[in-house]
Amino acid sequence: MAGTDAARPTIVPTLLYADAKAAVRQLTEAFGFRALAVHEGEGGTVTHAELAHGNGVVMLGSKGRGGAFDTAMKDAGPAAAYIVVEDVDGHHARAVEQGAEILMPPTDQDYGARDYMARDLEGNIWSFGTYAPEVTH
Template sequence: MAGTDNGRPSIFPALLYADAKAAIRQLTEALGFTELSVYEGEDGVVLHAELVQGNGAVMLGSKGRGGIFDTAMKGSGPTGAYIVVDDVDAHHRQAVDHGVEILMPPTDQEHGSRDYMARDLEGNIWTFGTYAPQIRV
């Protein structure tokens, strides 16, 4: 089955940003992602980037650069993603220190997770929490 070999994830959220460089800065500096790769066109537009958090990753690029994905995503609204972190409170403090808009402070959930919710510069919703479902294949 795809994604089960070598611990590689098989699902990667993909987002487009009007200012992909600002998104990369916010996601890495304020929300703890690590830049894996960034590919830019000659004009400096981000064609494709991969940012890692734990054993997962997101892919992102610049809006308006053309192509099938850009066309398909035209006019789409913000998206949401859930990211597992070990220390929700420390992660939240880092986000607050960098001026990230917090929608929900760290909160204990009925299903046993501790989560907080934030909005990025372009309206995407990021929830960071301790709940990590066990996937059995």
Template structure:
């Protein structure tokens, strides 16, 4: 079954950016993602990139490259992505130090999580918190 072997997550959000290289810098520097792969097209745009956070990953690329996915996402708006982190306050401090736009400071939620929200350079909303959904099989 996908996601069960080799440390590969079974779900990976996929985002497109006008400036994918700037997005990669922000996601790694401000939000602590690790770059797994970046493939550039001949024109220097990002054809495909993979970034990891914990045991999850996000894939991203440059808008306007053509192809079916680019066409399907053409009028797509910003996305929201939730990422589990162990220390919300330390993660938040790092984001602030790197100039991330904070939408909600670290907040204790009624359901037991501690979360904060930030917006990336192109409007996607990233939530970072301690809540991790339990997947039962």
């Protein structure tokens, strides 16, 4: 039953990239994700990848490899995701060091969080900050 295993996220953003290998490299090297799985197909396409950050996971793959999801995402625009991190300034420094495009430097928000915003190589927006929504049952 969904939601019964605390180690498994129940919401997983899923993205497609023209250059999924470069996306995996940037997300791991600049943004601190950990590659759980990277499966490649013919011609070096990424058929499926899972990257973890804390207890969250994002799945991604290469555009143009066919299938229902690829077709549905054909004309979709960039997506955005918020990732909870403890050390916003340290995380930001790593992203800058790796050449990530920063859209907003670390900023203290009125609601008590501190976060920053970056754009990946294909236009998706990634926010990293201290705000963590609380889910009660």
